[in-house]
Amino acid sequence: MSDYSRDEMMTVAAARLLWDGCITFVGIGLPSAACNLARLSHAPGLVLIYESGTINTRPTVLPLSIGDGELAETAACVVPLPDIFSDYLQAGRIDVGFLGAAQIDRHGNLNSTVIGPYGKPRTRLPGAGGATEIAAQAKQVFIVMKASPRSFVPRLDFQTSGGHFAGRAASGARGGGPAVVVTDVGILKPQAASGELVLTVLYPGIPAEEARAAIGWPLTIAQELESMPAPTAAELAVLRALEARTAAAHRQPVRLPT
Amino acid sequence: MSDYSRDEMMTVAAARLLWDGCITFVGIGLPSAACNLARLSHAPGLVLIYESGTINTRPTVLPLSIGDGELAETAACVVPLPDIFSDYLQAGRIDVGFLGAAQIDRHGNLNSTVIGPYGKPRTRLPGAGGATEIAAQAKQVFIVMKASPRSFVPRLDFQTSGGHFAGRAASGARGGGPAVVVTDVGILKPQAASGELVLTVLYPGIPAEEARAAIGWPLTIAQELESMPAPTAAELAVLRALEARTAAAHRQPVRLPT
């Protein structure tokens, strides 16, 4: 099976890391696709929580926004957003929180706030949203980002969310921090002692050197490199059907209310 | 109209003090009867909130407990009990909170905790429940208690809830404290300067001396005594019909669940 895109490889790789019964805090985009792929294939009991307050939602199509009506209609229940952050995330009930960002450094710290100085940014990004507390309080954090030297940087312009930063153990963060960074050129994981992200998993056809070139800091490559098999036909079929259903649903014109 | 009991006089007196649209925090017993009498007569827009979380409930019969199903079924909504205390009472949305107690002193401080020392009480009473924060945070507090020297005492065994105690202004209490004490022998109100409860309203046929005899501290009698008219036939009819409906409803046998 070689007829798949790098995005598909990333999505499948992220989905495979999830287990049945895992309680996930899901963001829009690739994490949402990965979680629903897992739920529709090997992990039917995967629990999806979106920050909009929808708990154990089972959408038939992927949401375009974090608060789509589809998420409410297929949820076990809808709770106020403050409850999600206090009684679920802060309370330590989330097994895996997904994050992405504009910049990541070698310790898995993330920037989604500004490029340039905070007071006079070159690019104002959306900001923290749920990310700061997901990074600190989810039991594990899965980061999903396309690799490029612009985004995998030696030094962040702003630290929005903490990875394996110095002092994390005494910081009040109860979660374990980033467990894995799924990119389009391979998977990085933190070294136990230093927390530095190193290349540990290769995808078919993408050599370690290509990964190294896409990372903006001198990337360490693990001594024992694993390799992740290509997406199976079954995985691709489920993912593509999900995306086709999503596209069809979103082609339905919305009438202006009268 | 002279054919009425002292309890009826008390209930009618308390009901008359309530106004249409008034938001009340209601306890079981006489306050519940007074509020529903007011609602069914001169104050149809009276809002009844019970600490069980039932908001704007409109029961057709009086509840026996603070959490009767009738209260939920006739409420505008039912909210969690923590919300009632934080978002309604503490937030200052209650116009009138009702309280009673085993003991009251001349400043309207109340004891519903113990008779005797706290660590080794002669009589263990139920305790604070909602009273402490009702006393501090409702805009006004209406106290309803039968007068007797045993309960209207010079000195409390334990202060469960604060009335016009020294230091109230700087205490963080945002409510105005006791505005009135409705008894079966007349109505006491706090003097503006001292906060001391003085007899200000007489009922028909009950002289000030009888009130004085029922109060365990040297009762001051206001210079200008008002007199509260006897219950009207209409008031008595509504109250008695309410109590008859209540008695009939509670005579219905409850079957043990199977």
Add this chain to the structure above:
Amino acid sequence: MTEFLPLAKAIEKHVPDGASIALEGFTHLIPFAAGHELIRQGRRDLHLIRMTPDLIYDQLIGMGAARRLTFSWGGNPGVGSLHRLRDAVEQAWPRPLELDEHSHAGMAAAYRAGAARLPFGVLRGYIGTDLPAHNPRIRAVTCPYTGEALATVPALNPDVTILHAQRADRLGNVAIEGIIGAQREAGLAAKTLIVTVEEIVDELPPAMNGVLLPHFVVGVVSPCPGGAWPSYAQGRYGRDNDFYLRWDEIARDRARFSAWMGRHVLGTPGHREFLDSLRQGTA
């Protein structure tokens, strides 16, 4: 994932002697059957937690199961005293009972903090009361913005919370309808949550914004029809106000209380037989 166990097994497995345990439900949905099972299994040294101890804690205290009580109002609602609670506090019978006494607002804040796994709750509370003088757990913090002093209570995180609810589905989601009290908070605050239910259904009606405890916070579901009696279950059966009145008589006297408990609780193997024993003759 949620276990489905008969009530006796659930108590046996999850509630050891000495546990801190909250049976919540504010007048409505009080888990009486679970309380009786604790008594049948002879639990000792429990730290009982509950806003309104009600008859079920009167029974546990009278049977000597408790060493400590965290509470905010200990009466027989609409009736009067809890005589067994009074006897324990006033006369140390059958054993002394340590009190950790609060107001409703304080208990509610403590459960909320527990549900959110914060170490303390904040409220504008305990003003003008002697309670803090007798409970060193009631403290204060200073607002970092206004300088105002506010009361604090330590979070409540019971080893086990037991609730009663109308329905669970086969995954373990629990749906509650009607007066909810602090059930949601007490359930989320627990290290282990056990829920007895009137009924287990294939599929719950859509909850949307209703009250639902999702399966992954529910440790155990135990089917137990009638498990809230003499409290009630909205939409199922009414509160047995008459029994609350009769309890005043039963509990007033040590011997009569002991005889009643012996016959109806210790003398029955489970809740169905308990209810049967009440149907037969004068309870």
Add this chain to the structure above:
Amino acid sequence: MTEFLPLAKAIEKHVPDGASIALEGFTHLIPFAAGHELIRQGRRDLHLIRMTPDLIYDQLIGMGAARRLTFSWGGNPGVGSLHRLRDAVEQAWPRPLELDEHSHAGMAAAYRAGAARLPFGVLRGYIGTDLPAHNPRIRAVTCPYTGEALATVPALNPDVTILHAQRADRLGNVAIEGIIGAQREAGLAAKTLIVTVEEIVDELPPAMNGVLLPHFVVGVVSPCPGGAWPSYAQGRYGRDNDFYLRWDEIARDRARFSAWMGRHVLGTPGHREFLDSLRQGTA
């Protein structure tokens, strides 16, 4: 008691220049019509508060109505940037915008504190982030039991909160169904709460444990069908995802933005005509 006013009157009467104002609704039930009316009436120097500014705040900011923004995520959901917000922050166009920036968890705690009229909210938050270094309002308290430091945020109590909901009854009770975000908390935190509704009904269906804002916390109800478009109203109309995409193009350019606002918002007397103007030709 609740006033029933046309939206324009409600804004005129209750929202002065300089007010702090929260238009809440998390993706769902965003009160767009009310935002447009603020623009039509030329409000200035507003302190805008909202977890997710969304298109409606992009429009207010681009029209120069805001001096300050309290927020936690400022993007076009599922699409990308809010170009007018970016232009204000990066280029001070059309005027500088002061930022009071938080995380979602911090904003949620601040609204909750506001709803309860506590001066601050507590959370185990703002860990491992530079946000507190740039926002002096994010502070800390020490737990009086464990000694742990916890983050605090000052309570949010907007002068005016505006919400959109499906239904109100003639007393002013407001019922909301579906994703609720922080609407309940923002509504209860307000000094004045204005709610635009799809429909005013004689009687709401029984709410039991559903979301209802009782009439005595609702200052004003304004009927406004379609008032959440291009956001959505569960059970009424769907989210116009296509418009969110088109907005990316409209807002990218100052002139195109100004022309669009001039034609569709300033050029229409109210929300019905606004929707009509979009139906005619390319929006």
